Amino acid sequence: MIAYQNVHLAHFMNRPNRFIAECRLQETGEMVTVHVKNTGRCKELFHPEVEVALSYQPSPKRKTAYDLIAVKKDKAWFNIDSQxxxxxxxxxxxxxxxxxxxxxxxxxxxxxxxxxxxxxxxxxxxxxxxxxxxxxxxxxxxxxxxxxxxxxxxxxxxxxxxxxxxxxxxxxxxxxxxxxxxxxxxxxxxxxxxxxxxxxxxxxxxxxxxxxxxxxxxxxxxxxxxxxxxxxxxxxxxxxxxxxxx
Missing domain, CATH: 3.40.1350.60 (Trna Endonuclease; Chain: A, domain 1)
Structure with missing residues (x-):
């Protein structure tokens, strides 16, 4: 099993390019730019307002503090981390x-x-x-x-x-x-x-x-x-x- 640290639930808003997405954190409503850990199309998963899981991994070397690791499709979670x-x-x-x-x-x-x-x-x-x-x-x-x-x-x-x-x-x-x-x-x-x-x-x-x-x-x-x-x-x-x- 692989377990992620500091995971926060959010809602997907849009994906400007294959590397990043804009999401809204559930607990605060804050809009955050996140790294998408999959460069595939994933069109069937990324609908506006769909629930997603973000791993908070801040670092001075990173452009974004969050990684998008999973998406909820209907009632099931899909992991999209290509690593x-x-x-x-x-x-x-x-x-x-x-x-x-x-x-x-x-x-x-x-x-x-x-x-x-x-x-x-x-x-x-x-x-x-x-x-x-x-x-x-x-x-x-x-x-x-x-x-x-x-x-x-x-x-x-x-x-x-x-x-x-x-x-x-x-x-x-x-x-x-x-x-x-x-x-x-x-x-x-x-x-x-x-x-x-x-x-x-x-x-x-x-x-x-x-x-x-x-x-x-x-x-x-x-x-x-x-x-x-x-x-x-x-x-x-x-x-x-x-x-x-x-």
């Missing part, structure tokens, strides 16, 4: 909450940000059999009708990662894409094909060659997030974009 999936993944794999299917041997080490070819993968898992596995972690915040999808905006970086995970398998590595679904109520996870058809094609190609794609959801409160359980992933699951008419 937490990697930490949750490393801890979850280490303690056995997250299982890497088909991994050969027992895990002896997990290393962060290991380079291969032109990519830097999030995790390198090593086992007692000498086997090595790359794990690329992707946060998922986009949801509609119980289906979670990635991405919410085209990602050339994500496409490159999947391409090079496939190349790594040819050199003896096991390869995984792990989606950390940053909300709890989800029935299935998939790729947002209409947003990026090339990513769907590359995932499908990788799966035929041994690439493992898995997803885990999270329990989320305004000030905590924790891995819960596996979520079925199927690249062919239909996803209806809630932002298609926005």
């Amino acid at each position: 937490v999936p990697n930490a949750l993944a490393a801890d979850g794999i280490q303690d056995g909450t997250i299982i890497l299917p088909g991994l050969k041997g027992d895990i002896v080490s997990i290393k962060r940000e290991k380079r291969f070819a032109q990519s830097k993968f999030d995790l390198l898992v090593e086992t007692d059999t000498g086997n090595q596995a790359f794990v690329e972690v992707k946060g998922m915040t986009l949801e509609n009708h119980g289906v979670g999808a990635f991405p919410d905006a085209p990602t050339l970086r994500g496409l490159k990662h999947v391409t090079e995970l496939i190349e790594a398998m040819k050199e003896g590595y096991q390869s995984y894409v792990l989606f950390v679904v940053q909300f709890e109520q989800v029935e299935a996870a998939t790729i947002h094909t209409n947003m990026q058809p090339a990513l769907t094609e590359m995932i499908l190609s990788g799966q035929t060659q041994g690439l493992s794609v898995i997803a885990y959801n999270c329990s989320v409160t305004p000030d905590t997030i924790a891995i819960e359980h596996p979520v079925p992933f199927d690249v062919k699951t239909t996803f209806e974009d809630p932002n298609s008419e926005r």
Whole structure:
């Protein structure tokens, strides 16, 4: 579990650009400029007056004193902090909450940000059999009708990662894409094909060659997030974009 400090509830007002938002603190009514810890579009989450959670982290080195970390959608909280999936993944794999299917041997080490070819993968898992596995972690915040999808905006970086995970398998590595679904109520996870058809094609190609794609959801409160359980992933699951008419 990851717990945030000094969390305050507020209402989202607007988002002038992808890095900042204007919010109104609930306890005082004060308007504050906050750092948005996710550069994705998040259009389906950021409606005027929606409830949000802010972590107060003042520093002379910062332009803003607050980080926007979670948004309330209907009655459920969605964590949008793009930095937490990697930490949750490393801890979850280490303690056995997250299982890497088909991994050969027992895990002896997990290393962060290991380079291969032109990519830097999030995790390198090593086992007692000498086997090595790359794990690329992707946060998922986009949801509609119980289906979670990635991405919410085209990602050339994500496409490159999947391409090079496939190349790594040819050199003896096991390869995984792990989606950390940053909300709890989800029935299935998939790729947002209409947003990026090339990513769907590359995932499908990788799966035929041994690439493992898995997803885990999270329990989320305004000030905590924790891995819960596996979520079925199927690249062919239909996803209806809630932002298609926005």
